[in-house]
Amino acid sequence: MSTRSTARFVRYTISGHPNGPVSLHARCMHEGCHWVVLPTADHERVGRAMGHHTASTGHALFFRNVEELAVVTLTDKAEQERRADANRLEYEHLGGAAEDARDSA
Ligand SMILES: [Zn+2]
Known part of the structure; x- marks a missing residue:
């Protein structure tokens, strides 16, 4: 497959x-x-x-x-967590965390 x-x-x-x-x-x-x-x-x-x-x-x-x-949500919890981690890494890579910090200041 x-x-x-x-x-x-x-x-x-x-x-x-x-x-x-x-x-x-x-x-x-x-x-x-x-x-x-x-x-x-x-x-x-x-x-x-x-x-x-x-x-x-x-x-x-x-x-x-x-x-x-x-x-x-994905029924497969392991796949759900893998995708959440991938999305979080992509978000951080794109500077989202820095932008959030700037917005909250
Ligand atoms: Zn009526």
């Missing part, structure tokens, strides 16, 4: 960032209804609002969207 074909099988893991925001919004799917809940981090508020809308209108179908900050 060549190096090129091996590189095609690199696997990535996608997960929610542990400190990232998660927001929800919803909209009613009843024909002609334009009711929405604007994006919010208060998930319980979205659920309560949907329940109130159903109670007052009988509309029971909603699109509920979840938006989160996602992180993509």
Whole structure:
């Protein structure tokens, strides 16, 4: 197997960032209804609002969207660390560290 074909099988893991925001919004799917809940981090508020809308209108179908900050990492931890080291060396070689020091002064 060549190096090129091996590189095609690199696997990535996608997960929610542990400190990232998660927001929800919803909209009613009843024909002609334009009711929405604007994006919010208060998930319980979205659920309560949907329940109130159903109670007052009988509309029971909603699109509920979840938006989160996602992180993509290599599944192979050794390869992830090798690439991080290579990126760090390249960054330092290009003078990024010196530039950071100048910016923070
Ligand atoms: Zn509705």
